[in-house]
Amino acid sequence: MAFLPVPLRDLPREINRRIRNSRAWKSFFRSGYPDNRKDQAQIVIGNVFLHLHPVKVPTNAIRITYTYCLGGISFLLFLILTITGVLLMFYYVPSVERAYNDIQALSTTVAFGQLMRNLHRWAAHGMVLSVFLHMMRVFYTGAYKPPREFNWVIGVTLLFVTFGMSYTGYLLPWDQLGIWAITIGLGFAGYTPFFGEQAKQLIFGALEINQDSLLRFYVLHVIGLPLVAAVLMSVHFWRIRRDGGISTPL
Amino acid sequence: MAEAATQEIGLFNRREFLRLGFWAATALAAAEIGGAALVFFWPKLKAGAFGGEVNIGTLEEILPQLPMDAVPLYFREARFYLSHVEDGLLALYRKCTHLGCVVPWNYEEDQFHCPCHSSLFNRKGEWQGGPAPRPMDLMGIDIRNGEIWVDTGEISQRTAYVPSQAVPI
Numbered sequence A: 001m002a003f004l005p006v007p008l009r010d011l012p013r014e015i016n017r018r019i020r021n022s023r024a025w026k027s028f029f030r031s032g033y034p035d036n037r038k039d040q041a042q043i044v045i046g047n048v049f050l051h052l053h054p055v056k057v058p059t060n061a062i063r064i065t066y067t068y069c070l071g072g073i074s075f076l077l078f079l080i081l082t083i084t085g086v087l088l089m090f091y092y093v094p095s096v097e098r099a100y101n102d103i104q105a106l107s108t109t110v111a112f113g114q115l116m117r118n119l120h121r122w123a124a125h126g127m128v129l130s131v132f133l134h135m136m137r138v139f140y141t142g143a144y145k146p147p148r149e150f151n152w153v154i155g156v157t158l159l160f161v162t163f164g165m166s167y168t169g170y171l172l173p174w175d176q177l178g179i180w181a182i183t184i185g186l187g188f189a190g191y192t193p194f195f196g197e198q199a200k201q202l203i204f205g206a207l208e209i210n211q212d213s214l215l216r217f218y219v220l221h222v223i224g225l226p227l228v229a230a231v232l233m234s235v236h237f238w239r240i241r242r243d244g245g246i247s248t249p250l
Numbered sequence B: 001m002a003e004a005a006t007q008e009i010g011l012f013n014r015r016e017f018l019r020l021g022f023w024a025a026t027a028l029a030a031a032e033i034g035g036a037a038l039v040f041f042w043p044k045l046k047a048g049a050f051g052g053e054v055n056i057g058t059l060e061e062i063l064p065q066l067p068m069d070a071v072p073l074y075f076r077e078a079r080f081y082l083s084h085v086e087d088g089l090l091a092l093y094r095k096c097t098h099l100g101c102v103v104p105w106n107y108e109e110d111q112f113h114c115p116c117h118s119s120l121f122n123r124k125g126e127w128q129g130g131p132a133p134r135p136m137d138l139m140g141i142d143i144r145n146g147e148i149w150v151d152t153g154e155i156s157q158r159t160a161y162v163p164s165q166a167v168p169i
Helices: A008-020 A023-029 A037-046 A070-089 A099-108 A113-140 A149-171 A176-190 A196-204 A211-242 B014-041 B059-065
Strands: B053-058 B073-075 B080-085 B088-093 B111-113 B127-129 B138-144 B147-156
Touching (some): A070 A211, A196 A211, B053 B059
Antiparallel strands (some): B080 B088
């Protein structure tokens, strides 16, 4: 084993050392492993993803029976919906000629297509439920009270955006269930005071559900509403920190 | 980088072993997801489209339209010409063997005439002129129960026409 720079038993450690001392590793991580409280806090503050999160969370605030992790579950479901949704977009065309057949093909001929579709479906139902339960939890624990009242407002907006994503997704399979459900919504929009007709045409792009409605709902579903949700979620998480950290049980 | 002051036993200490286990499990999960993604994205070639075996009809349907030495029949979707020569049928891939242009049949000259650099081929796909380095490529023809199947996924090159390339009818 003369060609090895170190004895075989030291090889894993030597590889580890060389990777961590490499220029690429150091440029990526900049600092070493944070093994003390100060460095750990510094990394949470300095990391673009982690900085939204409070550096320190009180132990009794993350007790499972206090938060039930409902906000975290909602976010996880949103991530699952994003990933599975992007995968579904590879096999779905929002046209009245193709939409229904594309969904049938996804369920029957595409490998893992049915799995992705059902993950998307159940995660969507779950997200509506978990966002609603999260709001209930915040209400019953009084976590909406000052100084957190504006985060409650953002949260309610997120609830409506969630409903919007769920509703717009309902039409996309272009089956009888979706078409008539959305037709009912079209009727609702018509009852808007003063400008019902205009609201109908603006939201649905037509006087009855057709290709234009499908395209509008598709664009709202895959980019419009998720983009709004992502921005609002960032602010929602960040404000937890800005408003003095997560609320704690009394 | 704080090294754990642990007793050295074998290749790894406990922390290094657990870390390696974590990364191995992560790599395994990533490989599974990568493999599944590959299967998910792999296109399903539609039956009858270019790339698979195409049924172009029965001999009874085709032959009346294509007597011997007639103008080759063009199958645009499957990207070949069916040619009837004295030894049988030939499926000629439409792509020019020079630089890959689509070669059309020229009715006035009674031969294939490539519009890009004037490569010329006859009914058998044999080279007649121009810069093309070899005859037109062939697709496999299989006649089963009187139906003509052309395998558009199996394209073979040749240096010259020999009668065994044609499928007798």
